[in-house]
Structure formats: C-alpha cells, structure tokens
Amino acid sequence: MKPAELKQMTLAEIKSKESELQKELFNLRMRHVTSQIENPLRLRALRKDIARVKTAITGMEKKALPSSGARQ
Numbered sequence: 001m002k003p004a005e006l007k008q009m010t011l012a013e014i015k016s017k018e019s020e021l022q023k024e025l026f027n028l029r030m031r032h033v034t035s036q037i038e039n040p041l042r043l044r045a046l047r048k049d050i051a052r053v054k055t056a057i058t059g060m061e062k063k064a065l066p067s068s069g070a071r072q
Contacts, residue, residue, distance in 0.1 A: 001049045006056040014060070018053045021046060 006014060024047045031037045 001052060003052060003056070006052065010055075011057065011060050011064075014053055014056055018050065018057065021053060025050065043048050 001017075003069075009017070025043070028037060028043055028046065032043065041047065
C-alpha cells in the first residue's frame with residue numbers, strides 16, 4: 001500500500017483497512033507456524049503496511065484537532 005493511496009481515503013476507511021491488515025497478519029502468522037506459508041516476506045510487507053496505516057491515522061487525527069496556538 002502506498003502513502004498516496006492512504007491520503008485519498010477517509011479516516012473511517014483507513015481504520016477499517018487497519019483492522020483488515022491486522023486480521024491478515026494474524027492468519028499469516030498462524031500459517032507460518034504450521035509451515036504452510038508460500039511467501040514469508042509477505043509478513044514483513046504486512047507489518048510495514050500496518051505501520052503506514054497507523055502513521056496516516058495519527059496524522060489525520062492530529063489535523064482534526066484544533067491547535068491552541070499558545071505555548072506555555
């Protein structure tokens with residue numbers, strides 16, 4: 001998943017994508033334990049995709065918060 005794709009999605013869509021990726025990662029881990037995984041590098045790619053999604057969520061949530069502007 002590319003960051004440009006995430007920028008075009010809404011916050012709700014990104015959160016649903018995160019849960020979908022988490023489920024897929026869980027399933028792949030279970031298959032990896034039983035040695036039934038075809039491409040073990042997919043685990044690494046999924047972890048990185050989840051990190052990208054979480055970063056996008058954090059960025060969107062920070063933009064949604066009103067900034068006070070005053071520092072103390």
